[in-house]
Structure formats: structure tokens, C-alpha cells
Amino acid sequence: VNWGRRQAALKTAQALEQLTLYTNAIDEQTINQEIITLYNNLNLLSKNIQLATATDSVAARRFDLSNRLYQSGKLTITDLTLAQAEKDTARRAYITALRQFWEAWYAFKSVTGWRD
Numbered sequence: 001v002n003w004g005r006r007q008a009a010l011k012t013a014q015a016l017e018q019l020t021l022y023t024n025a026i027d028e029q030t031i032n033q034e035i036i037t038l039y040n041n042l043n044l045l046s047k048n049i050q051l052a053t054a055t056d057s058v059a060a061r062r063f064d065l066s067n068r069l070y071q072s073g074k075l076t077i078t079d080l081t082l083a084q085a086e087k088d089t090a091r092r093a094y095i096t097a098l099r100q101f102w103e104a105w106y107a108f109k110s111v112t113g114w115r116d
Contacts, residue, residue, distance in 0.1 A: 031111070038108040045101040052090070052097040059083075059090035 066083035069075035108114070 035108070035111055038104060038111060041104050042101070042108060045097065045104050049094075049097045049101055052094040056087075056090040056094040059087040063087040 063083045063086070066075055066080050070077065070080040
């Protein structure tokens with residue numbers, strides 16, 4: 001006589017199975033949402049690179065112009081220094097945008113298991 005132990009063990013196993021199925025479904029949804037978020041983040045970071053590239057280009061042209069004006073005596077050293085600081089800041093922003101994009105790219109590849 002087992003006083004219902006077998007039935008209790010069966011109910012426990014069934015409840016554990018349901019919990020496992022539910023947990024797996026939630027994990028799958030979480031992974032899918034993470035993939036979507038990473039993909040959207042890649043798109044935003046790609047646009048950020050384009051913006052940083054344009055900003056870097058404008059800052060470099062401004063510095064070149066400021067340098068020529070300074071050499072001809074039409075610009076103060078303060079203005080030249082400001083142009084150089086803006087050029088350097090734009091370059092750092094561009095490099096940061098590239099780093100963020102590639103970090104996100106490899107995170108995306110890691111989560112999806114995608115290989116080149």
C-alpha cells in the first residue's frame with residue numbers, strides 16, 4: 001500500500017513538466033525580444049556612424065579653413081584652437097560610434113549564433 005504516493009509523484013512530475021514548458025516559452029520570448037532589440041540597435045548605430053562621419057568631415061574642413069585663415073593673419077589663435085578642438089571631438093565621436101557599432105554587431109552575432 002503506497003497511500004497515493006505514486007499519484008502524488010505523477011502530479012509532481014506533471015507540474016514540473018508544465019513549469020519547464022512555461023519557463024522555456026518565456027526564455028524563447030526573451031531571446032527573440034533581445035534579438036529584435038539588438039537588430040534595431042544596429043540600425044540606429046549605423047545611422048549614428050553616418051552622422052558622425054558627416055560631422056567629422058565638416059569639422060576637418062572647418063579646421064583646414066581656419067588654419068589657412070590663421071596663416072594669412074585673418075584669424076586669431078583662439079579661433080584656430082577652437083576649430084582644432086571641435087575637429088578632435090568630432091574624430092573621437094566617430095571612433096566611439098564605430099566601436100559601439102562593432103560591439104553591438106558582435107553581441108548580435110553572439111546571441112543569434114550567426115557565423116560569417
